[in-house]
């Protein structure tokens with residue numbers, strides 16, 4: 681009986697921390713100690729970042745910078761800034777995952793979602809996202825608003841061992 685209760689509470693809290701569309705952005709209400717390991721790292725409290733990377737997003741469908749280099753284990757505080765007139769988002773992932781996700785967004789343009797590895801930023805606003813790159817390799821960030829990724833709105837994160 682007790683075990684079931686604990687499981688239910690855990691499921692409920694995981695749902696609110698990593699669920700879809702409930703949080704204004706990733707840094708709020710996330711229990712980082714429970715952050716899941718993904719193929720491209722894990723969510724981290726932006727307060728623990730020693731480095732802030734500002735990423736401008738433009739209606740020319742570009743990120744500036746379009747490439748960054750980090751050390752494995754490093755926690756980065758990303759501050760995506762929307763310099764354009766339309767919605768943009770910064771979604772971290774592997775190239776495979778971003779491509780799949782972009783396809784999904786095309787089929788369901790109204791799809792709302794919010795997870796610690798993504799920040800949706802309205803025109804003129806800025807977001808915040810903390811991420812720890814726990815694996816060496818090449819990862820990416822893309823804007824998955826339909827059409828943007830295909831237009832080249834993509835950046836690369838090189839994680840050195």
Ligand SMILES: [Cu+2]
Pocket residue numbers: 737741767768769823824825828833
């Ligand atoms: Cu965009």
